[in-house]
Amino acid sequence: MAGAAHLLSATRLNRLFNAGELSAVEIVEAFLNRIQKVDPKINAFITVAGEQALARAKKLDARRKGGAGELGSLAGVPIAVKDNICTDGIRTTCASRMLEEYIPPYDATVVERLQAAGAIIIGKTNMDEFAMGSSGEHSAMQPTRNPWNLEKIPGGSSSGSAAAVAAAEAPAALGSDTGGSIRQPAAMCGVVGLKPTYGLVSRHGVVAFASSLDQVGPLARNVEDCARVFEVIAGPDRRDATNAGRYPQPVKLGGEPSLKGVRLGVPREYFGSGIDPEVKACLEEAIAHLEELGASVEECSLPHTEYALSAFYIIAPAEASANLARFDGVRYGYRTPQAGTLNEMYEKTRQEGFGAEVKRRIMIGTYALSSGYYDAYYKKAQQVRTLVVRDFATAFAKYDALVTPTSPVPAWNLGEKMDDPLQMYLADVCTIPVNLAGLPAVSVPCGMAGGMPVGMQLIGKQFDDPKLLQYAWAFEKTTSYHEARPALDQGGQ
């Protein structure tokens, strides 16, 4: 069993570890072997923390043998962590040349919480640089490839986290989601991804892209694992002033899968032009299935959806332009070897240290905040944001959740949209409004389009994350989409 441990779910690994049937060392070794075997093809990891993971596994095994009692709901479970989440002593690069050698002196709150629950950090996953991108191709290291088809992108920016979970290099992973960066790659890699309610998961130690939108969340191969990780990482944290200061309601999974009495809205704006017909067909089938499960389904409207993308591409870059100002070559990170003056050092360090997409967004954000443009751009975008929030509030007066595609298109070919940033931005059109409103949303596999996975997004009210997971679980339990594994797995492990 130990050799095939990488095929097991987080929940099952935890049970086997607690029962003494699998040691943490055996589990970690199985995943390290798997990573060694498949990751050269996928590039899901920037750093594999093998040594640290094994050391921790040994400690956990000793504690379990010593009868240390309850070791936590993730005891013995390896977790991959997106490389914009700080890990004490483990390099945290944000997939940027700027932080290529940067080793944080502290753990992010989510990492502390994972470890307190007995999880083992197995490595740091690849991403679009500073979480800016929807394909993984903006990594300064190398692009991550989609385990379902190595010529396709895995989605982004949590590309490595989604790909690692899909390729069974980790049972679960942490990603971060600013405009869809957990849900979109989860959909494209055929895994489950949750973007929690803004403020439910601490951002302390998460390298900021856009502070009012960023939220850390789990990716896993099933809803149960996703919920398990979510319950560990969510909760109060005084070190994040935007934290809601509360725990979520317990996630209750199990029993007869049913959606009786659940009112679902289907916003028509999410099914407009630009949606891939196969994706649309998958969603229609999924919606029919939700009805079969007892949900009442109704078409509805979120009229300001079409402006959300534009507002996002003002607000997020504006915040990013300030958030990324600290990368100046003075205290840590990359510093240009050739600069005469302080200003030259800033210019060259940032010119050489940041990739093209990051620089594009810093410039957009700087422009939008400039004197004379602030009202026309930033202020206007915030007003749009308010309208988007109101759209959702109106819808949630009638519905318990909204159903949409996670991405209007399945994974595209590597390189296909690299020269067309706007096309790339459009891939996030279904996920971005959720971040603007600070709402929870989960993506679950709901079919295949052109041989690539398709995800269904369920959007909920603020703090309704547990309900969303319960709906997603009912859908998953009565479908088999999540059981499909990429071809990588065929013919053995």
Add this chain to the structure above:
Amino acid sequence: MATQWESVIGLEVHVELSTKTKVWCSCKNEFGAEPNTNVCPVCLALPGSLPVLNAQALEYAMKAGLALNCEIASYSKFDRKNYYYADLPAGYQISQYDLPLCRGGYVEITLKDGTTKRIRLHHIHLENDAGKLVHAGDDVASATTSLVDLNRAGVPLIEIVTEPDMRSAEEALAFLTKLRSIVKWIGVSDAKMEEGSMRCDINISLRPKGSQEFGTRAEVKNVNSFSAAVRAIEYEIKRQAAILESGGQVEQETRSWQDAKGISVTLRTKEQAEDYRYFPDPDLPPVVLTPEDVEAVRGKLPELPDSVMARLTQEYGLSAYDASVIVAEKEYAQWFDEAVKLAGKEYAKSIANWQINELNRVMNAKGLGPDQIPLRPEQLVGMLQLMEKGTITGKIAKTVFEKMVESGKDAETIVKEEGLSQVADEAELRKLAEEVVASNPKGVEDWKAGRKGAAQWFVGQIMKKTRGRANPQLAMKLVEEALEKATSQE
């Protein structure tokens, strides 16, 4: 006739709050620690770190606002002020742009001639200080290396912005002095300009006397002491007057005061002004305060200088200026109050005199701060009581005062030990009077010739012999008697 210019002055004063910890993190807020020892991921702006507002910094800023008669905003927020500099780790300062914590307010100043004036405040906002750069070389320009010390990065600051209400360097100085007194008084800052915990930028313009329009202003930065503020204002008035009188126009610019040279130089012109791209800080929720929150902080304030000043002038009859000197420091006022409590209300004026003149002189000479008053109130009161009883003369009192400061002993002990009590023994003084009269026939002649001043000279001789201890009225009476006697015997 040459135009009479009126200067219009507004100040932006930065005051570091003396909180235990920094404003966005729990690093110690202390002056003079080893470089880069009071730092953490937050104040170093390491990736992933987040600011959290220090409740004590908010309370101190509210206290300052209340003591300066401001309205505390029920809703205020923090904004990022973006600029690059090596002493600013995040690349932005967290400040308050359009919705500051405190609005309006004023400071009453008292000028030397006893007149008072109200200087209005525009607002007060809360922000963080930057770190400190140490340049290896004489100045930034010639430095080959610059070292960064981030101990100060993240120290809470309030910026107090006045309306352009001051009209002279004296008024500006009076404002700064009063402001320092208040913030120290309420315990929110040590306000030491020499340690940089209080700093000010000066906005100044000229206009023809009588005009209601404002002229073009220049902002003067790098003013590091009260006296430098006075010099910088006086220099700027002369500089702008010279430009205007030669028919030129004052440029709107930022200037840097060079105290050693006594001049200011252009730092940047209006065109070079930076665009700080302010926007609301998404890491910090707005500050929402109820009237109860505000009243709770108000309840923690001590009696404020203006109230003490009213008490001193109304109850004790002190002049406005004397009272303003006593309330300049909380310690002075407390010292005064304690002395009056011991001695009684009727002593208030003489306590004030001794405190303002003698005690201040001694402290200035010794370079002592207000927290180092070298005399206990009961010492002064004891001395005043000895004077009242006639035990010592006013002249001896000055000697006793000096000795009290030197030794810390009380007046009675000193008078006893040194034999300084007044000689009021009539027989003893009569003997002395007769002696000096007898041994100075020339003086007797003068007196006889009608030069009555000669009697004073004889009293002086008695004072000399008694080392000032003779009761002056008695001595005069006895000298006159001795002179009468001497001349009538002829």
